[in-house]
Amino acid sequence: MTDILNAPFMTEMIRTVSVMYDHGWDERNGGNISLMLDEGETAGYLDPGSVLRTIPTGFAAPELDGKYFLVTGTGSYFRKIPYAPEASLGVVRLRDRGEQADLLWGYAGGGQFTSEFPAHMMSHTARLGVDPGNRVVMHCHPANLLAMTYVHPLDEREFTRTLWQMCTECVVVFPDGVNVLPWMLCGTNEIGLATAEKMKTSRLVVWSQHGIYGAGKTLDEAFGLIETAEKAAEIYMKTAHLPRINTITDEQMHLLEQRFGVKAREGYLD
Numbered sequence: 706m707t708d709i710l711n712a713p714f715m716t717e718m719i720r721t722v723s724v725m726y727d728h729g730w731d732e733r734n735g736g737n738i739s740l741m742l743d744e745g746e747t748a749g750y751l752d753p754g755s756v757l758r759t760i761p762t763g764f765a766a767p768e769l770d771g772k773y774f775l776v777t778g779t780g781s782y783f784r785k786i787p788y789a790p791e792a793s794l795g796v797v798r799l800r801d802r803g804e805q806a807d808l809l810w811g812y813a814g815g816g817q818f819t820s821e822f823p824a825h826m827m828s829h830t831a832r833l834g835v836d837p838g839n840r841v842v843m844h845c846h847p848a849n850l851l852a853m854t855y856v857h858p859l860d861e862r863e864f865t866r867t868l869w870q871m872c873t874e875c876v877v878v879f880p881d882g883v884n885v886l887p888w889m890l891c892g893t894n895e896i897g898l899a900t901a902e903k904m905k906t907s908r909l910v911v912w913s914q915h916g917i918y919g920a921g922k923t924l925d926e927a928f929g930l931i932e933t934a935e936k937a938a939e940i941y942m943k944t945a946h947l948p949r950i951n952t953i954t955d956e957q958m959h960l961l962e963q964r965f966g967v968k969a970r971e972g973y974l975d
């Protein structure tokens with residue numbers, strides 16, 4: 706067996722959490738990531754027959770039976786993951802309709818996956834339904850997106866349009882827009898179900914007064930989506946108190962659609 710810490714998916718995960726921490730998106734134990742692994746990716750790094758322990762998930766996700774995930778641990782500090790990956794990360798394989806997770810590596814010291822595991826797994830199921838290539842669900846607390854949920858209406862069309870107007874590339878990067886949940890109690894199956902429902906129509910779901918969820922085929926895609934939305938929110942927060950005398954018009958956004966071959970979410974542009 707090769708040391709799993711040398712696996713490409715592991716080094717990419719560790720680099721990603723480091724950059725997220727450096728961006729200020731993951732204070733203390735804030736934020737969590739789940740990365741679905743193909744069995745081929747884990748071959749040579751993990752013995753699929755060697756189960757360290759089994760952890761009940763508290764929910765059902767039958768579509769994910771047999772799937773492997775690299776998941777950040779509950780209470781783990783992104784700041785410290787590079788120094789203590791085996792304590793802060795784990796590889797689990799779901800079984801029994803997703804109600805049990807076999808731990809194959811990690812969570813040394815007796816930990817387990819993030820308390821947002823329900824939102825992650827339900828979001829994976831939802832995204833796989835619309836994009837069979839989806840592999841990543843990422844959650845964090847970017848300051849400007851969070852700030853925006855205090856001062857901007859939470860209507861999804863309005864929220865999306867405001868972000869699109871803040872940077873030219875936004876409508877190209879996330880033409881599916883952002884969906885928005887009102888404040889809800891985190892760590893529950895209820896917020897998991899609500900997030901998954903929103904994930905059916907957008908790869909970005911804002912949790913009001915809390916943070917954001919991003920999904921994608923790769924860590925780069927999920928990270929890039931959040932990074933771009935957060936940049937737009939930053940421009941909004943820098944300008945919201947000032948008279949706005951210029952903007953990106955819907956006509957200009959239609960030009961962007963044509964130039965870059967994307968289609969903005971139905972009904973979101975005039």
Ligand SMILES: [Zn+2]
Nearest residue numbers: 735736845916
């Ligand atoms: Zn959070």
